[in-house]
Amino acid sequence: MKKIAIFGVGLIGGSFALALKKAGAVEQIIGVGRTIASLERAKELGIIDVICTSSADAVRGADLVLIAAPVAQTEAILASIEPHLQPETVVTDAGSTKTDVVAAACRALREKIAQFVPGHPIAGRELNGPDAAIVDLYVGKKVVLAPLPENAPADVERVANAWRQCGAIIHRLTSQEHDRVFASVSHLPHLLAYALVDDIARKPHADVLFQYAASGFRDFTRIAGSSPEMWRDISLANQAALLQELDAYMAQLAQLRAMLAAGDAAAIESIYANAQQARHNWVRTIEAAEKQGKQGGD
Amino acid sequence: MKKIAIFGVGLIGGSFALALKKAGAVEQIIGVGRTIASLERAKELGIIDVICTSSADAVRGADLVLIAAPVAQTEAILASIEPHLQPETVVTDAGSTKTDVVAAACRALREKIAQFVPGHPIAGRELNGPDAAIVDLYVGKKVVLAPLPENAPADVERVANAWRQCGAIIHRLTSQEHDRVFASVSHLPHLLAYALVDDIARKPHADVLFQYAASGFRDFTRIAGSSPEMWRDISLANQAALLQELDAYMAQLAQLRAMLAAGDAAAIESIYANAQQARHNWVRTIEAAEKQGKQGGD
Numbered sequence: 001m002k003k004i005a006i007f008g009v010g011l012i013g014g015s016f017a018l019a020l021k022k023a024g025a026v027e028q029i030i031g032v033g034r035t036i037a038s039l040e041r042a043k044e045l046g047i048i049d050v051i052c053t054s055s056a057d058a059v060r061g062a063d064l065v066l067i068a069a070p071v072a073q074t075e076a077i078l079a080s081i082e083p084h085l086q087p088e089t090v091v092t093d094a095g096s097t098k099t100d101v102v103a104a105a106c107r108a109l110r111e112k113i114a115q116f117v118p119g120h121p122i123a124g125r126e127l128n129g130p131d132a133a134i135v136d137l138y139v140g141k142k143v144v145l146a147p148l149p150e151n152a153p154a155d156v157e158r159v160a161n162a163w164r165q166c167g168a169i170i171h172r173l174t175s176q177e178h179d180r181v182f183a184s185v186s187h188l189p190h191l192l193a194y195a196l197v198d199d200i201a202r203k204p205h206a207d208v209l210f211q212y213a214a215s216g217f218r219d220f221t222r223i224a225g226s227s228p229e230m231w232r233d234i235s236l237a238n239q240a241a242l243l244q245e246l247d248a249y250m251a252q253l254a255q256l257r258a259m260l261a262a263g264d265a266a267a268i269e270s271i272y273a274n275a276q277q278a279r280h281n282w283v284r285t286i287e288a289a290e291k292q293g294k295q296g297g298d
Numbered sequence: 299m300k301k302i303a304i305f306g307v308g309l310i311g312g313s314f315a316l317a318l319k320k321a322g323a324v325e326q327i328i329g330v331g332r333t334i335a336s337l338e339r340a341k342e343l344g345i346i347d348v349i350c351t352s353s354a355d356a357v358r359g360a361d362l363v364l365i366a367a368p369v370a371q372t373e374a375i376l377a378s379i380e381p382h383l384q385p386e387t388v389v390t391d392a393g394s395t396k397t398d399v400v401a402a403a404c405r406a407l408r409e410k411i412a413q414f415v416p417g418h419p420i421a422g423r424e425l426n427g428p429d430a431a432i433v434d435l436y437v438g439k440k441v442v443l444a445p446l447p448e449n450a451p452a453d454v455e456r457v458a459n460a461w462r463q464c465g466a467i468i469h470r471l472t473s474q475e476h477d478r479v480f481a482s483v484s485h486l487p488h489l490l491a492y493a494l495v496d497d498i499a500r501k502p503h504a505d506v507l508f509q510y511a512a513s514g515f516r517d518f519t520r521i522a523g524s525s526p527e528m529w530r531d532i533s534l535a536n537q538a539a540l541l542q543e544l545d546a547y548m549a550q551l552a553q554l555r556a557m558l559a560a561g562d563a564a565a566i567e568s569i570y571a572n573a574q575q576a577r578h579n580w581v582r583t584i585e586a587a588e589k590q591g592k593q594g595g596d
Contacts, residue, residue, distance in 0.1 A: 216487065274496050
């Protein structure tokens, strides 16, 4: 590709840029963002070649546009580029939710919606900003694409191919499937971890409680160290699916509560044992895949 | 000390033995247990000096007896040693709950209850059995003692001193305080993690869900990899305090659910941000303590 424009040159957008440069897959990367300091830092780090503060200039002649800014900005960014979007440009995003992004893209891009291929790279670090960007963030990681019925297969393939050149493995889900899956295995766990730490922190003897919290608690609550603004946005963006998962979980807790109140040892053990077994099988599958990935990379 | 008897020579009892031997704090360690193979392995590993299958022989002339077997066995073990318990012997335990152990000890030891000093070392590994025992398991870790009004100060000090010689830091709580604290920061998180994994595993599309679960989910559910039998026993042993914490958490979830359903971004963010801040402060305190501990140990 000749030109790629990236809106948001932090961990996600910056790592995408570094990987594509390393792969020799792009001639020029344009960085766009709200904070000049971040863009200058990204240029200094060799993440982007050109700083651009105008959406019109950024997308003119671009083969690919990646929106990697906070999801709350997606619609405004898409609206700002729509008038300048030429037919040969494909736009994708990296947002953690998809049905809301598709709705925003439909409003913002209107007749040009076919040029938008929704995406979600499943990778991260506990750091943010251009300095957090690393060349191998996506190696062996999943990128979920949720193509629209309007998308031309070649456009979807252009996005898929860019991610593959970053070392990622492409998966496809509908945006509804995507949001249900991530409500279950990511958004709900974040909400539960935040809820527990907040619950403890508000108790009058919170300092005593934290004093005795150990490594199990530390792992259990690690995700409650994530950005509150980002997870507030994700929770609300995926409101319907998250409410559904939360209700299922609250019903599960009510059931466990009844077992505990009744002193039903066998029922409690059957829940705990089923969970332990399922997690064990899951971890074994991941570890086997990781091993295979490493061997394949040799 | 001349003689220590340890009931249960796995991770907890075995590491206690190894640390005391290294400190030169004991002449002879007697191992007692239900499985001869474990006792033989413990002897092979140099954890214990003598295998004993009779409670009478084990406790005769012992300065200290540690019960480190599964908590469900505590009462039976105490009952078996009671007739042979001489006034100079102090008995302690390593159970994760305390009010139920105290009740069991009162029933089993009767007039000899003053010789029992309840304890709980806050240390662990994801491994079990004699082979999991390591000499430095307790270095810098907390051991909570929950002395009874009946205990002689010198007897409490004998137990405290043994743990100190393992490198542990002694804390004191009443057994009620202990059980409330650990219901909150340990027992409830385990129940929540088991509940989530079980909930997901029972969904018809569980395989798809697990496929997209990532490192955040892995950390969040790590404690659901723990022994179901052990955590069933702990949950039931600490039933009252755990129900109280579970109810508080369910009320917290109901509140968050209402905020989410109402799309109340500010309220959701205030919960998430308070949790993130509290966790951040807690982790900073731990890390400072760890650093200090390491410096002190140099």
